[in-house]
Amino acid sequence: MFSFSDTGRCVWVNGPVIVGAGPSGLAVAAGLKEQAVPFVILDRADCIASLWQKCTYDRLKLHLPKQFCQLPKFPFPDHYPEYPNKKQFIEYLESYARHFDINPQFNETVESAKYDEACKLWRVKTIYPNGCEVEYICQWLVVATGENAERVVPEIEGLQNFGGDVIHACDYKSGENFRGKRVVVVGCGNSGMEVSLDLCHHDAKPSMVVRSSVHVLPREVFGKSTFELAMSMLKWLPLWLVDKILLVLAWMILGNIEKCGLKRPSVGPLELKNTQGKTPVLDIGALEKIKSREIKVVPGIKKFSCGMVEFVNGEKLEIDAVVMATGYRSNVPYWLQESEFFSKNGFPKAPFPNGWKGKEGLYAVGFTMRGLSGASADAMKISKDIGKVWKEDLNQKKQKVPTHRRCISTF
Numbered sequence: 209m210f211s212f213s214d215t216g217r218c219v220w221v222n223g224p225v226i227v228g229a230g231p232s233g234l235a236v237a238a239g240l241k242e243q244a245v246p247f248v249i250l251d252r253a254d255c256i257a258s259l260w261q262k263c264t265y266d267r268l269k270l271h272l273p274k275q276f277c278q279l280p281k282f283p284f285p286d287h288y289p290e291y292p293n294k295k296q297f298i299e300y301l302e303s304y305a306r307h308f309d310i311n312p313q314f315n316e317t318v319e320s321a322k323y324d325e326a327c328k329l330w331r332v333k334t335i336y337p338n339g340c341e342v343e344y345i346c347q348w349l350v351v352a353t354g355e356n357a358e359r360v361v362p363e364i365e366g367l368q369n370f371g372g373d374v375i376h377a378c379d380y381k382s383g384e385n386f387r388g389k390r391v392v393v394v395g396c397g398n399s400g401m402e403v404s405l406d407l408c409h410h411d412a413k414p415s416m417v418v419r420s421s422v423h424v425l426p427r428e429v430f431g432k433s434t435f436e437l438a439m440s441m442l443k444w445l446p447l448w449l450v451d452k453i454l455l456v457l458a459w460m461i462l463g464n465i466e467k468c469g470l471k472r473p474s475v476g477p478l479e480l481k482n483t484q485g486k487t488p489v490l491d492i493g494a495l496e497k498i499k500s501r502e503i504k505v506v507p508g509i510k511k512f513s514c515g516m517v518e519f520v521n522g523e524k525l526e527i528d529a530v531v532m533a534t535g536y537r538s539n540v541p542y543w544l545q546e547s548e549f550f551s552k553n554g555f556p557k558a559p560f561p562n563g564w565k566g567k568e569g570l571y572a573v574g575f576t577m578r579g580l581s582g583a584s585a586d587a588m589k590i591s592k593d594i595g596k597v598w599k600e601d602l603n604q605k606k607q608k609v610p611t612h613r614r615c616i617s618t619f
Contacts, residue, residue: 249313271398367512395416405493415505424489549566
């Protein structure tokens with residue numbers, strides 16, 4: 209470590225810098241720990257997995273069985289249910305960090321990361337809430353900020369004049385504060401469906417905006433996880449056929465959802481997930497509430513006015529609150545100064561399974577659009593790849609620290 213002033217310092221990192229202390233970053237760190245590779249893991253929040261701890265609703269459970277959501281080399285406890293809840297999953301992640309002795313540096317926001325061609329190293333600049341700045345110099349950079357780093361809030365005409373409560377789903381905890389209120393939920397993905405269901409359970413009156421088509425599948429088929437069934441079929445059948453089978457099973461169990469105002473996409477659920485990253489809704493009860501009219505399905509919004517919303521079909525509805533279940537996006541373009549490996553939308557340009565490794569020691573984890581299982585697979589590849597080079601460098605006694613100190617400067 210090299211200190212240069214009271215407000216800024218420069219730090220040499222023998223191993224990689226990992227940006228993000230969510231499940232993806234923790235998985236990479238665990239793999240590096242097992243190989244005795246040093247690293248620094250940074251996070252802008254004050255805890256691990258801040259998205260799970262701070263930006264999720266109380267009733268949240270894993271949508272997939274636990275065996276598809278566990279991180280490398282650390283299974284869920286046997287006593288956990290098949291679908292662990294929010295609290296259990298956070299406890300699992302905290303146990304994971306303790307087990308592998310992972311200690312992230314919190315409250316440290318990465319402002320920029322750039323590869324220095326002159327000294328062939330990465331420069332990662334961060335800032336603390338008190339204004340103190342740090343620059344990390346490293347050979348490897350692991351981007352683990354994930355697909356859901358920043359909330360997406362669409363601009364809708366008149367919203368500033370609405371006058372009622374407007375929140376994003378990341379700030380929604382439960383429907384307790386919405387009892388008796390008329391609430392518009394913008395979005396019909398898993399979050400939109402579950403927020404609407406939770407509002408029903410708290411005696412609110414939700415209307416769910418459905419602007420486009422959506423796949424709704426039962427979470428289980430004849431007592432077996434739909435996802436697990438799909439993965440098993442994919443071992444023997446082509447994807448298009450598995451999609452056909454899933455849709456037939458969905459029709460048998462859920463019925464014709466188009467009668468409820470939910471139009472299915474022309475592309476099958478698995479193909480749509482793989483090509484566009486759009487996850488099918490795994491129904492846990494919202495569809496019954498839609499059928500019983502307890503959740504009202506409404507079309508796209510044209511504009512808001514004081515205490516009212518107008519839809520594209522001309523219908524108007526008096527409402528008290530709005531919940532934006534409009535999703536998230538990557539924040540990589542805001543801080544990573546690189547354009548060859550990452551695209552403008554903040555995702556690796558190369559599709560899965562080739563989007564984990566770039567050039568000059570750059571890696572990405574948590575961008576596969578395949579959930580925790582995809583993140584775990586890439587994390588193992590990354591830690592093994594870095595570990596291999598690390599061991600080769602040790603064996604050849606060519607550690608980079610002395611030869612590159614000349615490149616370190618203040619900022």
